[in-house]
Amino acid sequence: MSENEREFRRLVNGLTIDAKPDPAHRQRLGQQMLQAFELAASSASWTPRWAAPLGKLSIAKLAVAAAVVVGAAAVLYQLRGPADVVAADLVKTRQAMQKMGWVHVVTTRGQEVETRWHNLAANRVFLTTAQGAVICWDNGSAQQQLVYNPRAKTLTVDSLPRRGFSGSGSVFTVLNSILAQRQQNAATVETYSDASQGRKLRVFKAEMKPTGDAEPAATRVVETIMVDPETGLLLAGSTDHLGSGGEVLARETFEVDYPRTGPAGVYDLGVPAATRIIDRTQQPIGTPTDIPTPAPTGE
Amino acid sequence: MVGIMTKPLERTGYDDLVVQAKSQAAALGRLYELYYEPILRFCIHRLFNRALAEDVTSSIFLTVARTIRRFDGRTERDFRAWIYTIAANQANAHIRKSTRRRRLLQAAVAPQAADGSAPAPWRSLDWPTLYEAIRGLKPEHQTILTLRFFEGMDYDEIAAIVNARPGTIRVTLHRVLRRLQRLLQEDLGGDE
Numbered sequence: 001m002s003e004n005e006r007e008f009r010r011l012v013n014g015l016t017i018d019a020k021p022d023p024a025h026r027q028r029l030g031q032q033m034l035q036a037f038e039l040a041a042s043s044a045s046w047t048p049r050w051a052a053p054l055g056k057l058s059i060a061k062l063a064v065a066a067a068v069v070v071g072a073a074a075v076l077y078q079l080r081g082p083a084d085v086v087a088a089d090l091v092k093t094r095q096a097m098q099k100m101g102w103v104h105v106v107t108t109r110g111q112e113v114e115t116r117w118h119n120l121a122a123n124r125v126f127l128t129t130a131q132g133a134v135i136c137w138d139n140g141s142a143q144q145q146l147v148y149n150p151r152a153k154t155l156t157v158d159s160l161p162r163r164g165f166s167g168s169g170s171v172f173t174v175l176n177s178i179l180a181q182r183q184q185n186a187a188t189v190e191t192y193s194d195a196s197q198g199r200k201l202r203v204f205k206a207e208m209k210p211t212g213d214a215e216p217a218a219t220r221v222v223e224t225i226m227v228d229p230e231t232g233l234l235l236a237g238s239t240d241h242l243g244s245g246g247e248v249l250a251r252e253t254f255e256v257d258y259p260r261t262g263p264a265g266v267y268d269l270g271v272p273a274a275t276r277i278i279d280r281t282q283q284p285i286g287t288p289t290d291i292p293t294p295a296p297t298g299e
Numbered sequence: 300m301v302g303i304m305t306k307p308l309e310r311t312g313y314d315d316l317v318v319q320a321k322s323q324a325a326a327l328g329r330l331y332e333l334y335y336e337p338i339l340r341f342c343i344h345r346l347f348n349r350a351l352a353e354d355v356t357s358s359i360f361l362t363v364a365r366t367i368r369r370f371d372g373r374t375e376r377d378f379r380a381w382i383y384t385i386a387a388n389q390a391n392a393h394i395r396k397s398t399r400r401r402r403l404l405q406a407a408v409a410p411q412a413a414d415g416s417a418p419a420p421w422r423s424l425d426w427p428t429l430y431e432a433i434r435g436l437k438p439e440h441q442t443i444l445t446l447r448f449f450e451g452m453d454y455d456e457i458a459a460i461v462n463a464r465p466g467t468i469r470v471t472l473h474r475v476l477r478r479l480q481r482l483l484q485e486d487l488g489g490d491e
Contacts, residue, residue, distance in 0.1 A: 004476045005447075012448050015426055018349070019340040025353050026335055029360055033331055034324050036364035192357045195350050 025193065031085045032191055039188055086189045087182055089227075090204065094175050096232035102262040103171045109252040117262040118171045125170065126263050134269045137161075144281060148271045155271060157279045171256075174223055174237060178206045194226070202229040215241040215249045233258065313375040320378075321368050330378065331360060337450065338386055344449040345390040345441065347430050355393055359386050380459040383446065387460060391438040432482040440475045447472060 097103060103118040117126040123140040127133075132150035137160060147156045181187035187208040194201045204225050210218040218241035225237035234256050241250040263269050313333070319326035338359055342352035362385055372378055433441055442461060446452045454465040454472075461468070 002473060004473060004480075008476050008479070009448060012429070015429065017343065017426060019343045021336055021339055022349075022353070025357075029335070029353075029357050030328065030331055032357065033360045033364040034328060036361045037324055037327055037367070040365045040368065190357075190361065192354045193350060194354065 028191070035086065036190075039185075086191060086204065087179055089191075089202075089232075090175050090179055092232045093227050093234055094172050097171065097234060097258075100233070100258045102259050104257050104259050104262065105171060105254050107252055107254040109250070116171070117259075119262055120171075126266070126269060128269050132270065134266050134271050136266050146266050148266055148275065153272070153275055155266065155275045155277050157277060157281055159281055174225060174239070175234070177211060178204070178208065178223055178225075181206070181208045193229070196226075199235075200229055201226045201235065203227075210241070217243055218249055219244045314373065317375055317378045318373055321370065327364065327367065334379075334382060335360070338382065341383070341386055341445060341450055342390055344445045345387075346393065351393070355386075355389050359389055362389070380456065383450075383460045384462075387442040387446075391442060394438050394441075428483065432479055435482045436475060436478065440471065440478075443468060443472055444475055444479070 098120060101119070101121055103116075103120065105116045105118070107114045107116070111130075113130045115128045119125070123138075125137045125139075127135040127137075134146075134148040136146040138144055138146070139160065143160060145158045145160050147158070148154070149156070178187055178189065182189060187206045189204055189206045191202060191204050194203050204223075204227065206223045206225075208221050208223065210221050214221050220242040222240040222242060223237065224240075226235050227233065228235055236253070236255045238251060238253040240248050243249050267273060313330075316326050316329055320330050335356070339352060339356045342355045342359075343349060346352045346355060359382065363382060370378070370381055372381055433444065436444065439461065443457055446457045446460060452460075454468045457468045458465040463471075
C-alpha cells in the first residue's frame with residue numbers, strides 16, 4: 001500500500017457515517033427478493049446448459065421439461081408465504097381506507113382534472129370536472145344519479161347507470177385490479193421506500209395486463225401507488241398505459257387525502273340553487289317516442 | 300467513534316450455497332443475509348443518502364433474484380464479484396441520471412459532521428467536504444475508491460468487479476487519490 005493510500009485510509013477512519021441497516025427494510029426486501037425469485041422460477045423457460053446436448057432427444061427433452069416444472073412447482077410451493085406478502089399489504093391498505101369516512105381523490109389526465117369525494121359510509125360519490133360539471137352517484141339510499149350540466153344549466157336526476165362501477169367502492173379499483181391480476185400471476189409487483197416532502201412512502205409498482213378501460217393500443221399497464229407506511233393509507237399513484245415498444249400512450253396521476261367531512265349534496269359543489277331540474281326517474285316506461293310504429297305499406 | 304473501514308469478507312465454505320441458490324430459495328435467502336449489510340453499506344457510501352441507498356439495494360437484490368439462474372459462477376468469490384458488479388453499475392447509473400444528487404447529498408450529510416479528530420493536515424475535513432470532493436471524480440473512479448477504502452477490497456477483487464487488470468486498478472487508484480487530494484485542498488482553500 002502506498003503512502004498516499006495509507007494517508008487516505010487514516011483520513012476516512014477519522015470520519016463516521018451511519019450505515020446501520022434498518023431491520024424493517026432488511027426484512028421487507030428479503031421477502032420481495034424471494035417473491036421475485038419465485039416469479040422468475042414460475043416463468044422459467046430456461047434449459048440447464050448441461051442438458052443442451054441432450055436436447056435433440058425427445059425423451060431427454062421431456063425429462064428436462066419435467067424437472068423444470070417440478071422444480072418450479074416446488075419453489076412455488078415453498079415460497080407461497082412471501083408471495084402473499086404484497087397482496088396482504090394491499091389488503092391492509094384497502095382495510096385502512098375502508099375505516100375512513102371520506103376519501104378525496106384528485107385525478108389528472110393530460111389537461112383534464114377530476115375531483116371525487118367518496119362517502120364510504122353512505123356509498124355515495126361526488127365528481128367535479130374542471131369544466132364545472134358535477135355528478136353524484138348515490139348507490140346508497142337514493143339509488144340515483146344526478147348530473148349537473150354547466151352549459152345547459154340543468155340538473156338531471158336519473159336512475160343509476162347499468163354499466164360501470166360508480167359506487168363509493170370504486171376508489172378501491174386500483175387496489176382490486178392489482179390484487180386480481182396478482183391472484184392470476186398476471187402482475188409483477190415491486191415495492192420500495194421513497195420520500196416526498198419529508199414524508200416516508202412505501203411504493204408498490206405493478207406491471208399488469210391491460211384491463212377493459214385501458215388505452216386500446218396498450219399492451220401493458222403500470223400502476224404505481226404510494227402508501228403511508230405507518231397508517232397503510234393510499235396517498236398517491238399513477239397509471240401508465242404502455243405500447244408494445246414501451247412508450248407511454250397515456251398517463252394519469254392521482255392524489256388522495258382523507259377529509260373529515262365532504263359535500264352533503266351537489267349544491268355544496270357549486271350547482272346554483274335555481275338550476276332547473278329534469279327528473280327522469282318519474283318518466284313512465286314506454287313513452288310515445290319509444291313505441292314502434294308500423295312501416296308504411298304504400299297502400 | 301465507529302470506524303467506517305471494514306475488513307474484506309473472509310468467508311469460506313459458502314461455495315455450495317452459491318450453487319444451491321440458483322435453484323433453492325432457502326440458499327438464496329442465506330446469501331441475502333450474508334450480503335445485505337455489505338451491499339447496503341456500499342450503496343450508502345456511493346450514494347450518500349440512506350433512502351436512495353435502500354432503494355438501490357432493493358433493486359440490486361431483486362436483480363440478483365431474477366437472474367441468479369443465469370449466473371455462471373460457482374464460488375462465493377464469483378458471487379461476490381458478480382453482486383458488487385451489479386451494485387456498482389446500478390449505483391453509477393443512478394448517479395448519472397440523478398439531477399437531484401447535489402441537493403440529496405447536502406441534505407444527507409449535513410447533520411453528520413466529523414468530530415474533529417481526523418489527523419492533520421485534514422483536521423477540518425468532514426463528510427460533506429469529502430463527499431463533495433468525491434463527487435468531482437468520475438463514477439467509475441468513485442466505485443474504485445469506495446470498494447478499496449470503504450469495503451476494504453484488494454486490487455484483485457476490485458479488478459474482477461470493474462473488469463480491469465489489478466495493475467490498472469493500482470495505477471488508477473493512485474491517480475484518483477492525487478486528484479482527490481487536489482479537490483480537497485481546493486475545497487479547503489489550501490494551495491496545491
